[in-house]
Each structure stands twice: as C-alpha cells, then as structure tokens.
Amino acid sequence: GENVEQHPSTLSVQEGDSAVIKCTYSDSASNYFPWYKQELGKRPQLIIDIRSNVGEKKDQRIAVTLNKTAKHFSLHITETQPEDSAVYFCAAGGYQKVTFGIGTKLQVIP
Amino acid sequence: EAGVVQSPRYKIIEKKQPVAFWCNPISGHNTLYWYRQNLGQGPELLIRYENEEAVDDSQLPKDRFSAERLKGVDSTLKIQPAELGDSAVYLCASSRLAGEGEQYFGPGTRLTVT
Numbered sequence: 001g002e003n004v005e006q007h008p009s010t011l012s013v014q015e016g017d018s019a020v021i022k023c024t025y026s027d028s029a030s031n032y033f034p035w036y037k038q039e040l041g042k043r044p045q046l047i048i049d050i051r052s053n054v055g056e057k058k059d060q061r062i063a064v065t066l067n068k069t070a071k072h073f074s075l076h077i078t079e080t081q082p083e084d085s086a087v088y089f090c091a092a093g094g095y096q097k098v099t100f101g102i103g104t105k106l107q108v109i110p
Numbered sequence: 111e112a113g114v115v116q117s118p119r120y121k122i123i124e125k126k127q128p129v130a131f132w133c134n135p136i137s138g139h140n141t142l143y144w145y146r147q148n149l150g151q152g153p154e155l156l157i158r159y160e161n162e163e164a165v166d167d168s169q170l171p172k173d174r175f176s177a178e179r180l181k182g183v184d185s186t187l188k189i190q191p192a193e194l195g196d197s198a199v200y201l202c203a204s205s206r207l208a209g210e211g212e213q214y215f216g217p218g219t220r221l222t223v224t
Contacts (some may be wrong), residue, residue, distance in 0.1 A: 043215040089152045095211040100152030
C-alpha cells in the first residue's frame with residue numbers, strides 16, 4: 001500500500017514569512033495529492049489539491065508543487081498570518097482513497 | 111449544504127465495554143469513510159463504503175470492530191469490547207463516488223477508554 005512521509009513535524013515561523021512542508025510517497029500509481037488543514041479541536045478541511053498531470057498549483061497565498069519522478073510534493077504558504085496556525089496533513093492516493101501523512105504543526109508567531 | 115454529522119461528540123467508557131458511533135454523510139455522497147486519528151497522527155482509514163458495500167476494510171480490526179451502512183446512507187461503527195488502546199478520535203468522512211476526490215469530514219467522536 002501507499003506510504004506517506006511528512007516533515008517537519010513542527011514548524012515555527014514569524015508572521016509574514018513563508019512556510020514549506022514536504023511529503024514523499026511510495027506508490028508510483030498515486031495520482032491525487034490533497035492537503036488538509038486541521039485547527040485545534042476541529043475537523044480536517046481541504047485547502048488545496050493537485051493531480052498528477054500538473055506540476056504546480058496556486059491559490060492566493062498557498063501553492064503546491066509535485067515532482068512525480070522523485071515522488072515528492074510540497075505545500076508553500078507565503079505571507080503567513082496567525083490564522084494559518086494549525087496542523088497540516090498531506091495525503092497521496094487516488095480519488096477514492098488516500099493515505100495521510102502524520103501532520104505538521106505550524107505555528108505562526110505574531 | 112449540511113455537513114457530515116457525527117454523534118456522540120465525546121464518549122468515556124471503561125475497558126471491555128461496547129461503544130457505537132454514528133455518522134450521517136452529506137446528502138448525495140456515495141462514499142463514506144471511517145478513520146481513526148490518534149493524538150499527533152494523521153487519520154488512518156478503518157473502512158470505506160461505496161453505497162452500502164464495504165469496498166476496503168483491510169485496516170479494520172475485525173475481532174472487535176464492526177461497521178454497517180444500511181441503505182447506503184447512515185453508518186455506525188462499533189467496538190466490542192473496547193481496549194485502552196482504542197482511545198482516539200473517530201472521524202467519519204464522505205465524498206461523491208464520481209467526484210474529484212475531496213473528502214468532507216465530520217467533527218469526530220473523541221473516545222476515551224479507562
């Protein structure tokens with residue numbers, strides 16, 4: 001089955017700086033890579049996803065990149081704000097099933 | 111549209127007792143997932159339904175866990191008997207079978223086994 005590794009496990013940045021979270025996956029058949037944000041005590045929510053036919057996708061301050069050859073993908077958050085503080089999960093798989101990473105706790109320091 | 115509904119939100123039981131969780135997915139979502147999320151970890155899939163059929167239950171500990179999704183809508187997940195290691199948040203999620211992959215999560219049930 002799919003195995004997803006995510007790092008770092010914790011990340012602290014100053015407000016306004018950028019944050020980068022990286023993930024690797026093992027199954028070359030995976031073609032769908034979503035990112036979920038989970039605020040403390042709340043449910044995970046999709047913030048952005050990318051499919052294997054594109055290498056990069058951007059939505060305002062959030063961008064994801066995918067390198068299928070190397071089997072890794074990354075989340076980039078620019079101009080971080082305190083409300084970006086949360087746990088971020090990457091995932092990899094197909095449209096109906098994904099495997100999640102262990103999460104990255106992002107703390108944005110005002 | 112209404113979100114995924116789960117109940118109860120919290121449950122505290124003693125070990126060896128049974129417990130059940132209920133999930134109502136978003137209307138029209140054919141695929142339903144049950145995940146377990148341990149503290150500091152990502153969600154781990156327990157079982158996935160497409161309509162009323164369990165299509166992936168390879169990670170479900172079948173000696174003590176069971177699930178059902180009658181009529182392809184609501185679902186229940188049961189643990190009997192519960193063990194200390196079952197303490198976790200149990201998340202239900204749903205998605206469209208022919209959709210583009212986004213899973214919508216419920217608020218979860220936090221289970222504490224003492």
